[in-house]
Structure formats: C-alpha cells, structure tokens
Amino acid sequence: MHRKVNLRKRKSLLVAFLAAVLFSAGAVPAFAGTAYSSWGSYAGHQHRAEIRTYSTYGNPSAVGGPTTHTDPAGWVGVLARGYASNGSLIVQTGYSYNNVSLTPGALWSNVATITGNGAYYASGTIRYWINGAYVNQGTTFTPNQNIPG
Amino acid sequence: MKTLTKKLGFIVAGVAVVVLGVGAGSAAGAAINPTSTAPIPVVEYKTNDSGETYGSAVGVVDPENEPDLIQAVATNGREGYVRKTDLVEPAPASPEEASQLRATLGRAIPVYSSDGKSVVGEFVIQPGQGSVAKG
Numbered sequence A: 001m002h003r004k005v006n007l008r009k010r011k012s013l014l015v016a017f018l019a020a021v022l023f024s025a026g027a028v029p030a031f032a033g034t035a036y037s038s039w040g041s042y043a044g045h046q047h048r049a050e051i052r053t054y055s056t057y058g059n060p061s062a063v064g065g066p067t068t069h070t071d072p073a074g075w076v077g078v079l080a081r082g083y084a085s086n087g088s089l090i091v092q093t094g095y096s097y098n099n100v101s102l103t104p105g106a107l108w109s110n111v112a113t114i115t116g117n118g119a120y121y122a123s124g125t126i127r128y129w130i131n132g133a134y135v136n137q138g139t140t141f142t143p144n145q146n147i148p149g
Numbered sequence B: 001m002k003t004l005t006k007k008l009g010f011i012v013a014g015v016a017v018v019v020l021g022v023g024a025g026s027a028a029g030a031a032i033n034p035t036s037t038a039p040i041p042v043v044e045y046k047t048n049d050s051g052e053t054y055g056s057a058v059g060v061v062d063p064e065n066e067p068d069l070i071q072a073v074a075t076n077g078r079e080g081y082v083r084k085t086d087l088v089e090p091a092p093a094s095p096e097e098a099s100q101l102r103a104t105l106g107r108a109i110p111v112y113s114s115d116g117k118s119v120v121g122e123f124v125i126q127p128g129q130g131s132v133a134k135g
Helices: A002-027 B002-032 B095-100
Strands: A031-036 A040-042 A045-054 A057-066 A076-084 A089-092 A107-111 A118-130 A133-138 A145-147 B053-055 B069-073 B079-083 B107-112 B119-125 B130-133
Touching: A045 A076, A045 A118, A045 A133, A057 A076, A057 A118, A076 A107, A089 B119, B069 B107, B079 B119
Parallel strands: A089 B069, B053 B069
Antiparallel strands: A031 A045, A040 A045, A045 A057, A057 A107, A076 A089, A076 A118, A107 B130, A118 A133, A118 A145, B069 B079, B079 B107, B107 B119
C-alpha cells in the first residue's frame, strides 16, 4: 500500500516535470525569417546586411558587417525598422555603429522593440564607411510576422 | 503494479512525442515562415501641394527611393507621416565620430498630415543598442 502511494507521488512529479518541459519548449522563440540586402562591393570591400525576426517576439534585429575585409571601429552602422500591416512605420532605431573591429563574417547588430501585438514587417539599413564617406544600403523586407497577444 | 509502470511509460512516451513535435515546429519556422500571411503592399506615392511625395516605405529597398514623407503611427495612435530627413540622422563626418555616437538617446520627431505642415503627433526613434552578433 505504502509502495503504491509512493509510485503515485512519483507519477505526479513526473507529469508536473514533463508539463514544465513542454511549457518551456513552447516558449522558445522560433527564428521566423531573414531578409537580406543586396551585396555591396566598393573598392574591393564587400558588406552585407540582414534583418532577422522571431515569431514570438517583436524584436526585429538588423545586422551588418564586412565579408572580405576587417572593418575598424565606426565603419559599420545599422538600424532596424518595423511596420504595421497597413504599411505604417511603427518603430525605428537610430543608427548604431560598431565600437570594435569587425573581421570578415562578424556582424554588428541593432535591435528594435515593438510593443503590443499583431502583424508587422521589418527591414534594416546598413551604413558603411568606404572611400571617405558613408554609403547606405537597405535590406529587403521580411514577410509579415505576428506577435501573439 | 505492472499496469501502473506501463501507464507511466505511455505518459512519458506521449509527452516526449509532443515535446519533440513542438521543437521541430520551432525549427521549421525558419524555413516555412508559418506566421507569414499577408503580401507586402504595393508601393504607390502621392504628391502634396508642396511637391513632396508621401506614402508607405514598405517594399522600398533603396533608402534613396523612399518618399519624402513616410507613413507612420504617432505615439498618440494617430496615422500620419514623418519627414525622411527627420527620421534618419545625417551620416557622421568620420568613423571616429561614429564611434562616439553609439550610445545616442532616443529622440522624438514630428508626425505630419499629408500636407507636410500640420502636426498630428510625434514619433519616437529608439536609441541604438549595438552589439556583435553571430554570422
């Protein structure tokens, strides 16, 4: 009898544990989509920019960096934007510039925060220093994402 | 006793299948964009009496091709337009200057009606929060 009660307790604990695992698995944000800029090549330097979105959060993240050369601090700036389904701009960050050198493949990131819920589009812009001036390049747009209520 | 052990086994197997399913769904999200439902609107600009173009910037990849007045929502919830030149700060003079701008604070800019003159609210530009990301 005592053993049966113990087993029931164990069963309850196991079910509670598995329910917790299941809940946390559902809460993991899904990487929902990426849109890219066209590749820019200036004086032999190539850069790229992306906008990344996550299906469960309103935090579009713009990233950009060099692909062929190392960029010293201040050479790369990125900003992120979010738009409502009707095309209205709802969020934009200021430009953020790298404060460390970026080796080829390294990316500088800037995250926007959208409050509330609903569908949105996102895009990003990279600004990089080349030949004594900054050049701007935009990304394409992510398909609209939904922030659950 | 054996029956109870069997039941436990079934519960564990069942929950494992559900957990794996949720995980696979999250991973698949990157490929199939399950939340993507609406097409990106077609870009059409109108021109106001001052000769400024206005409309949505959705779908415009080259920043140079954005309208003069970009459709936006003010903090008071009203729809209007922000001036492109207000929205994006001028480029710094040098990378050294850019490095100093990393921690800029957010700032507010006016939201206009389509005439580009009547102010209907304000739009707050968020501060940049830069960091190194994985490629």
